[in-house]
Amino acid sequence: MVRFSIHARLLVVASLVLAGFLGLTGLVLEQAYRASAEKAMKERLESQIYGLLAAAEEDQQGRLSLPRLLSDPRFNRPDSGYYAQVSGAGGGFSWQSASMVGRQLSFLQPTPPGQRRFHQPQNGDLLAISFGVSWEDFEANETDYVLAVAIDLSPHQQQIEAFRNTLFLWLGGVSLLLLLIQGLVLRWGLTPLRTVAVELEAIESGRSEQLQGRYPLELTRLTNNINSLIQHAQARQKRFRDSLGDLAHSLKTPLAVLQGLADRDPPLSPEEHAILEDQVQRMNQIVAHQLQRAAASGRTTLTSGVPLKPTLQRLARSLDKVYREKGVERQIEVSDKLLFHGDEGDLMEILGNLLDNAWKYGRSQVRVGAGQRAGRLEIHVEDDGPGIPADQAQAVLMRGKRLDQQLPGQGIGLSVVQDIVEAYGGTLSLASSTLGGADVSLSLPLATDRSV
Incomplete structure (x- = not known):
């Protein structure tokens, strides 16, 4: 099983979170920009409808009439992307702007007088608004008309595409910069752990005896406990050596006495037998004491x-x-x-x-x-x-x-x-x-x- 370092784990997780956050941010900003641009376009269409309605006049028969050329030059230039038309009752075209050469807004739906509707063909290349009006002639006869203005969406879509490219280009650059800063911050934040590892290696090789660096509060308990373990391990080794030395030194005299008694040819007298028992008791006491000391040397303060x-x-x-x-x-x-x-x-x-x-x-x-x-x-x-x-x-x-x-x-x-x-x-x-x-x-x- 592959083992990753803490630095690699944190960097991968933080990078994934950052990428997800920036990607989601980019999508939200793009949608917000698209919605804002679409709202502005609809408001522009509404203003064009009101301008078209303001330019409407009555002809000699009292019917609705518009001039051949409008005040906005975009309606007077063929294929300018701005189109206007007025259709009368029954769907017949009564007027078209000069820009609508060879075009028809056949996708428009009927619009009752006093209402406005937005329309879009299936290919989605135009956005149109229609406004229904009721026009009364000299004889008080009312005729329904539908005023319509359409805009070519190609420039709008190109603008959104340019915004998207610029947005994700900047977000990509920002993400790379943040990844670099994030890597440096993680490296700096994990420096105390690397220092602990270096000091432990020095202790293992015998170049040092304790962790001596100044560590953050989060690592204080760890380093204190490690130092405590090291101190107890060192004390245990010393006490074992001292106990063995004391044991050997303490047994010299009783062993010499026992050896002297053992070397004698005549049987032991009652006094000598008492001496022998006393020396054996002393040796038992010494061994028990040194074993207690050796056992005590291995204690630790990290128990519950x-x-x-x-x-x-x-x-x-x-x-x-x-x-x-x-x-x-x-x-x-x-x-x-x-x-x-x-x-x-x-x-x-x-x-x-x-x-x-x-x-x-x-x-x-x-x-x-x-x-x-x-x-x-x-x-x-x-x-x-x-x-x-x-x-x-x-x-x-x-x-x-x-x-x-x-x-x-x-x-x-x-x-x-x-x-x-x-x-x-x-x-x-x-x-x-x-x-x-x-x-x-x-x-x-x-x-x-x-x-x-």
């Missing part, structure tokens, strides 16, 4: 929104069952309209870790709030637990670091949350809550602006 409140309520109900003996009093102050623009699994991972920490370390109260501010989604999870000292806020975000070693856990929850949040271009911060415990705050960018 996930309702925030139902997810919070579902997690809260589950945690109420897990920590039933604590009887945690929870407050969820979140609007039903708030959306998280990302993967639902990421949202569950983020909120699951934060709420689990709040239920785990809080004494009896947990408060969750969320809202929009400055184009970002803000989420706060507070508890009334022991809190986090300011000098150790950064330490708890480190992999495997926990302030309370007595409660079960691997110490990688907040680290995973931070990795996922950063993958979305957000931030995670720790502070003291008004409830007396910790206040974990998330700030995530909202979806790409869609008001183009």
